[in-house]
Amino acid sequence: MKKAAITYLGDSNLLLECPSVEVRDQYFLELTSTYPQLKIRRGMESILLCWPRPLDNPEAMCAEILNSLPESTHSDTTIFEPTIEIPVVYDGMDLTEVTTRIDLSIESFVTLHTRILWRVDLIGFSPGLPYLSPVTANPDLQRFETIARRDSPRTKVPAGSIGIAGGLTIIYPTPMPGGWHIIGSTKTRMFNSSKTSPATLSIGDIVKFTAL
Amino acid sequence: MKSGLAKITINKCGFASVQDRGRMGFQHYGVPTSGAWDSELYESLELILDLPNCPAFEILSGEFVFHTSHQIILGVSGNCKIAVSGEQFASNSQLLIDAETLVSITPISGPCYVGIVDLKVFKELGSACSDLTSQLGLPLVRQGDSFEFGELDIDKFHGNFAKNPPLSTNTLRYIPGPHHSIPDSFVASVALQSRTGTRLTPVNSLNVIIRRDLKSVPVTMGTIQLVSPDELIVLGPDAGVTGGYEIAGAIISADICKISRLKQSQRITLTPVSHEDATKAWSESRRRLDTSIIRPRHLS
Numbered sequence: 001m002k003k004a005a006i007t008y009l010g011d012s013n014l015l016l017e018c019p020s021v022e023v024r025d026q027y028f029l030e031l032t033s034t035y036p037q038l039k040i041r042r043g044m045e046s047i048l049l050c051w052p053r054p055l056d057n058p059e060a061m062c063a064e065i066l067n068s069l070p071e072s073t074h075s076d077t078t079i080f081e082p083t084i085e086i087p088v089v090y091d092g093m094d095l096t097e098v099t100t101r102i103d104l105s106i107e108s109f110v111t112l113h114t115r116i117l118w119r120v121d122l123i124g125f126s127p128g129l130p131y132l133s134p135v136t137a138n139p140d141l142q143r144f145e146t147i148a149r150r151d152s153p154r155t156k157v158p159a160g161s162i163g164i165a166g167g168l169t170i171i172y173p174t175p176m177p178g179g180w181h182i183i184g185s186t187k188t189r190m191f192n193s194s195k196t197s198p199a200t201l202s203i204g205d206i207v208k209f210t211a212l
Numbered sequence: 213m214k215s216g217l218a219k220i221t222i223n224k225c226g227f228a229s230v231q232d233r234g235r236m237g238f239q240h241y242g243v244p245t246s247g248a249w250d251s252e253l254y255e256s257l258e259l260i261l262d263l264p265n266c267p268a269f270e271i272l273s274g275e276f277v278f279h280t281s282h283q284i285i286l287g288v289s290g291n292c293k294i295a296v297s298g299e300q301f302a303s304n305s306q307l308l309i310d311a312e313t314l315v316s317i318t319p320i321s322g323p324c325y326v327g328i329v330d331l332k333v334f335k336e337l338g339s340a341c342s343d344l345t346s347q348l349g350l351p352l353v354r355q356g357d358s359f360e361f362g363e364l365d366i367d368k369f370h371g372n373f374a375k376n377p378p379l380s381t382n383t384l385r386y387i388p389g390p391h392h393s394i395p396d397s398f399v400a401s402v403a404l405q406s407r408t409g410t411r412l413t414p415v416n417s418l419n420v421i422i423r424r425d426l427k428s429v430p431v432t433m434g435t436i437q438l439v440s441p442d443e444l445i446v447l448g449p450d451a452g453v454t455g456g457y458e459i460a461g462a463i464i465s466a467d468i469c470k471i472s473r474l475k476q477s478q479r480i481t482l483t484p485v486s487h488e489d490a491t492k493a494w495s496e497s498r499r500r501l502d503t504s505i506i507r508p509r510h511l512s
Contacts, residue, residue: 007389007390008387008388008389008390008461008462008487009387009389009390009430009431009432009435009459009462010386010387010432010434010435010461010462010463010464010465011387011462011464011465011487011490011491011494012465013432013462015389015390015429015430017390017429039239041239041240041430041453042240042430043427043428043429043430043454044427044428044429044454045427046427046429046430047430048429048430048432050432053465053494054464054465054487054490054491054494055487055491056491058487122428122454123240123241123242124242124428124430124452124453124454125242125428125452125453125454125455126242126345126346126452127238127241127242127243127346127348128241128242129242131428149424166425173242174346174347191241191242193336193337193348197241198238198241198243198337199241199242203240
């Protein structure tokens, strides 16, 4: 398996690029345990380690971190159970265009999207915004991967919009500019600052979309 | 002590918001740290008032005028004009303002920070800072807004002031990586400034092909993103916590405060430096800040 690579992001951060989301999570557990004093957060297949001041010897720290990483293991046998259901009205403004492009009827598209289980790989870009990737094997999944982002993003996408691009699904938590294709919407709130854990979804959650 | 509700009322306002050190510990929920754009000037205010993480008005442009109903201890940092009932005062200082007084603050260049001892401000996720992009905290300050403050403790008035010499903003130093694609001593002009990011237009279009298939990586304030051969963005405090654009590098810690002081159409040079240079610059910036504060009460 391809190994992790480490680069700089400024003078006080190191960016660890991981070969997969699964390996990222293994490394994340190890690094947060080994370096509890650091701020460590995840990207899609990357981890950022942040120090409070510029690093005195970044080369040595890079070597130390790479040496501390465990041997990554890959599992094909994980069985996923949905931890949260999200009801969706599949009437998004791009649904017709997307289904035409990938040669599926709207009904077949909705069946596919709701049959697959989706894992939250990342919460990022905006408070509570989840990036979900499919974890259920399905021969039609590669159709989703062919859907590229829009050529030009919209200046405003409504809150609760379900977006799809590059094989991933996202849910816009608030009205914001957006470049993903909108296939539907949900009333499930993605972020509530009054709660102790303000994001509705967390990395690792397994989501099942249901059609209303 | 005068009775009645102690508050300031905003009479006039340009672009101003409430800021502090930022919203810590929520980035894994997608919440930006946000907070004061010019960390050095904000820290200077903290030292002037002897109040760590005090809520402060960050004034980016326009005259900021308020009326105070009661006596207050006011601190101001940054390059600005201050008038108290029409009389001029020096910035980067702590002032004791009488009740029923009109105070006017106008930034000259760069942001300025205005703090009031015991100012009460709404907090969201543990911070008073306004994140205008994520819509957390208070919205922009408006004419007619009022803010309460606590009973004055005169022992908190020390008459502190700071020496804040101007910094040259013509060069921003950065550490290259992870997708370094810009020439050394790269010149660009400032196209647009906002707390989300500073857009730069290269003087000469970059001869690069920008990848669009990158997986999102965690980013920080000062990250230099390559949007197109004709546009770069240096991320600000309200930018998203992850980004999918190529990254040329990130501004060094010592130069982060300069970003907010850039002017529209200003030409700047982005210069790559080593970690050793970045560390030296950081130490120098800390020394500058630590030695800038004068505390008259402690001199006797």
